[in-house]
Amino acid sequence: MYCKIQGSRTFTVAPVGMALLDSKWYVYGLSEYGLRQYRIDRIEALRLLDDTFEADDLATLLEASDDRSGGTVRLNITPLGRRLLEDVLPDIAEKNEWDVPEAELPFLSRQLLAAGAEVEVVEPTELREMMREQAERLWNRYR
Structure with missing residues (x-):
């Protein structure tokens, strides 16, 4: 469960990395919205899934992850x-x-x-x- 301004949402994220930016930790992950960054302090609950995720290198993943117009x-x-x-x-x-x-x-x-x-x-x-x-x-x- 992830806390957004519009309220909490639940969705599946395949994590691919983490970063520290402006004293805040982020996890980068692929979701139904493409590759996004999520602030770790806004994660209210998580559950590990049995599914596995295999990713190409990060540059390829970034190029292919967002097909929005x-x-x-x-x-x-x-x-x-x-x-x-x-x-x-x-x-x-x-x-x-x-x-x-x-x-x-x-x-x-x-x-x-x-x-x-x-x-x-x-x-x-x-x-x-x-x-x-x-x-x-x-x-x-x-x-």
Whole structure:
């Protein structure tokens, strides 16, 4: 059982690795949603299954794990913005665009907002609009 903002959910995850990021432990695992990271402190209960899981190397697993539709996210990022977002987007030191599933755009907009004016969403329009709405809500809160 895993605790999410929308409440607890139960699903099967085939773990493939762990990582310590920002003083929080994560398990990386393949689920019905593709390869995802799950915060270990949000796992409320677990049960070992008899099923086994054989994985290719991590790079192959990452490429094949997400078949959700999406599009290209293109950003203008300052050097400080790259540093602030280095745990959010892969290869941020070298890249300005990523293929992102549409369902992940709301989460990404909240992550990008943390970099403030150090990042500008060039495209897609939907993500630009999400950023504008987030900034407007923040502005209204501190008026």
